Amino acid sequence: MATGAGLEGVVATQSRLCFIDGDAGLLSYQGFRIETLAENATFEETVYLLWHGRLPKAAELAELKAGLVANRVLPAAVDAFLKANPKAAPMHVLRTAVSMLALDDADPNNVTVAEAAKKAIKLMAQTATIVTSFDRLRNGNAVVPGDPSLSFAANFLYTLTGKDQDDVMERVFDIALTLHAEHELNASTFAARVTAATLSDIYSAVTSAIGALRGPLHGGANEDVIKLLLKAGNPANALAMVKEMLANKQKVPGMGHRVYHTLDPRAISLKGMAADLAKRTGHTELYEASEQIQAYIKETKNLNANVDFFSASMYYSLEIPVDLFTPVFAVSRMSGWTGHVLEQYENNRLIRPRAEYLGPEVGQKWVAIGDR
Secondary structure, three states: OOOOHHHOOOOOOOOOOEEEEOOOOEEEEOOEEHHHHHHHOOHHHHHHHHHHOOOOOHHHHHHHHHHHHHOOOOOHHHHHHHHHOOOOOHHHHHHHHHHHHHHHOOOOOOOOHHHHHHHHHHHHHHHHHHHHHHHHHHOOOOOOOOOOOOOHHHHHHHHHHOOOOOHHHHHHHHHHHHHOOOOOOOHHHHHHHHHHHOOOOHHHHHHHHHHHHOOOOOOOHHHHHHHHHHHHOOHHHHHHHHHHHHHOOOOOOOEOOOOOOOOOHHHHHHHHHHHHHHHHHOOHHHHHHHHHHHHHHHHHHOOOEOHHHHHHHHHHHOOOOHHHHHHHHHHHHHHHHHHHHHHHHHOOOOOOOOOOOOOOOOOOOOOOHHHO
16 A cells, blocks of 8 residues: 655645645646736735636625625624633633534524535635734723725724734735645645535534644644744844754744745745845834745755745734734634535535554454463
């Protein structure tokens, strides 16, 4: 039986959503290179592209935006849950609250593609509201109602901080959401598809995904990056800390990727945005430390930065709390997760891989309990 540790190199399904060439450093959504989308698309256009396989016309984009705005308000039970758990870890709160959204759905188990697509809009809108509302509440602040005139990205930052964002900050965050939206069969997306393949509901599928994303080997790397940078305080200290980590055979967060053997194409876009944002917000030392670490790791270990590395200082410059970095990842990736769930429902087959048996020889003799 063919095996691959961690299923590395194993093709588990077919999908139209995403193509990756790790040797060429290429990532595309529905045929559009990530660089093209980062330069031209809004996040809402990216969501439509992932779900429908093509760019939206003006009326279709307006309809999607209206749906996202209309579904922003949380059910009363979810709102009460957020208020009752101010000290809980954000990813645990998010996982539970997203699961609770099914309780407010009159037909949660409907897995037809048409009905699941409606639920996907609800999940996109309300996942963002869960994250921003929870942060406001845990800090003793009133929840900021969404502004229907704002884009998805601008509304998230507005409801999180209570401050109006300028066009540059909005565009930077919008691009970051696009860059994180989809990435083929990563751990969380695979978890979502496995759950959906049982014909379980879309809420259960994305809850599975959130549980997988919470793990530090998947979604938490950018939190570890910013903690390293903040602990160091300046570029010289950061480089010294990294050298010590390598000497102790510790992994440097945000470096290397299972799929890419060259620079992560998302990191290329993020690096430039992180540099510009650092200058605007006075966090130049964070960016300079990141740049020095990247260069040193590349020179000594031939490892490249991944998407988590430069997103860390960028999110920090946007005033996003450190423990919300992974929930923000989930807000963006909800578009990819739901896209994969919809695709799974279209032509479903139960996902049931096999395991190579490495246990004792089959046919063991029974030993009475007194003789063991």
